[in-house]
Amino acid sequence: MSEPNGTAPKVYDVAIIGSGPAGYTAALYASRANMKTVVFKGWESGGQLMLTTDVENFPGYKDGVMGPEMMEDLEGQAARFGSEMRPDEIDRIDFSERPFKLWAEDEDRPTIAKTVIIATGAKAKWLGLENEQRLMGRGVSGCATCDGFFFRDKKVAVIGGGDTAMEEALYLTNHASEVNLIHRRDEFRASQIMLDRARKNEKINILTNTTVEDILGEDAVTGARLKNARTGDESDLPVDGFFTAIGHEPATALFRGKVETDDEGYIIQKDHTMTSVPGVFAAGDVSDRRYRQAITAAADGCRAAIDAERWLDDQGEADAIEDPGEWTSSKDNA
Ligand SMILES: Cc1cc2nc3c(=O)[nH]c(=O)nc-3n(C[C@H](O)[C@H](O)[C@H](O)COP(=O)(O)OP(=O)(O)OC[C@H]3O[C@@H](n4cnc5c(N)ncnc54)[C@H](O)[C@@H]3O)c2cc1C
Incomplete structure (x- = not known):
């Protein structure tokens, strides 16, 4: 040719x-x-x-x-x-x-x-919630190291139970005032060393058996609607940042x-x-x-x-x- x-x-x-x-x-x-x-x-x-x-x-x-x-x-x-x-x-x-x-x-x-x-x-991977896409870049992120800086002294949520979620949560403690690590089960896929580090960190609050029903906010993230997988109870967690780390x-x-x-x-x-x-x-x-x-x-x-x-x-x-x-x-x- x-x-x-x-x-x-x-x-x-x-x-x-x-x-x-x-x-x-x-x-x-x-x-x-x-x-x-x-x-x-x-x-x-x-x-x-x-x-x-x-x-x-x-x-x-x-x-x-x-x-x-x-x-x-x-x-x-x-x-x-x-x-x-x-x-x-x-x-x-x-x-x-x-x-x-x-x-x-x-x-x-x-x-x-x-x-x-x-x-x-x-x-x-993303959770697939409608508001996740809508609020992408306005509080929703898939990369703590890229966007963590924008959440200085703010409250954030990290979703996931593997090493990536632990890494993201730990990194965010350098910036945020509070990191809520949300996991749908009570057992973690994360390695023991990463889990121990997250557990020892005073800024990290671990919520197990908890699913995310929605991400709240009009122009920017203001919170996450959570559901307790055991009781079915719903509650709103006020956060400014929402980091998906589910694989x-x-x-x-x-x-x-x-x-x-x-x-x-x-x-x-x-x-x-x-x-x-x-x-x-x-x-x-x-x-x-x-x-x-x-x-x-x-x-x-x-x-x-x-x-x-x-x-x-x-x-x-x-x-x-x-x-x-x-x-x-x-x-x-x-
Ligand atoms: C936030 C974060 C932190 C991490 N930290 C660590 C760490 O500390 N230590 C560690 O060992 N690992 C770490 N990892 C994991 C590590 O980055 C990956 O395991 C590794 O990068 C995988 O390498 P890869 O070459 O297979 O693919 P990737 O790094 O995913 O690269 C894929 C490449 O394919 C290209 N590509 C995709 N589609 C096309 C196409 N159609 N045409 C042309 N190019 C295409 C992309 O542009 C990209 O360059 C981390 C990952 C993340 C997300």
Whole structure:
């Protein structure tokens, strides 16, 4: 397929979709293995850690590191070995034949790649209340580290029972005068250490067996209507901020029906990191409903890049590109 100006499109050895710890680590390993690598950074360049301040559990940073700074380091390290960084979002893919085709938003011409690593991560889940959407940015938030500052000396509510909820609640105690941690059950999914920290914090008031029926307020949040799950009694809790921290949803809408997913939409790694489509790999939170940590995502990115390289080698030249006359191999271009 020749271009109008006569130049054949570049064929990448690997296209990586996503720029979180998984995507950048995959890029680092792929480019150091001499694979022609492109990274599509997408809607949230740097991934979820761009939403946080201190990261204290990523090896190598003895005094901790700010999330955005760490992601800048990861991007720089991958770029140093030749990974091409593109800001675009991928909004269409064709995995039905090889080489694979990926369309970046607003582009007619696809990017061509012999292998693909999906590292699109996950995003926060919402309760689904009408007022949650209406008051978004006016007191409703999904990110304490982004918006906590706006609630200095104010009362807030955090919804959830996992580590994210504990982390959000603890972070908010740096700003708010009172943090109400609301959980629908009396048992927590959170790790014991995080739960203990929350329990010990005098600013945190834990309400268990409590559901949120509504978020109150006209122009801004003024409170939350709560229901005691045991008695059915309703009460209004006056708060200025409402932080939803009930988990994440994998960013896999683009791949549904194209690669196998589980009942929650997480991509299934069938053979090490390879998906149900040979040559397409998945890494990080997009296929991890258990750990969801930066280090596990990074490790998965490493595994996916090694798997992609080995798979490509196993295919041999003839199979890797079906019509070499039409496409210019990246290795030929390099
Ligand atoms: C507030 C907060 C604090 C956290 N703190 C810590 C911590 O201290 N320590 C820790 O280990 N973990 C922490 N985590 C978890 C950690 O951030 C995640 O586990 C990790 O970021 C997952 O990495 P990932 O690469 O799989 O995906 P993500 O970081 O979710 O990145 C996904 C990437 O995919 C891109 N993308 C999505 N769709 C497309 C598309 N169609 N086209 C192109 N690109 C696309 C996005 O732009 C993004 O760059 C925290 C998470 C949050 C939300």
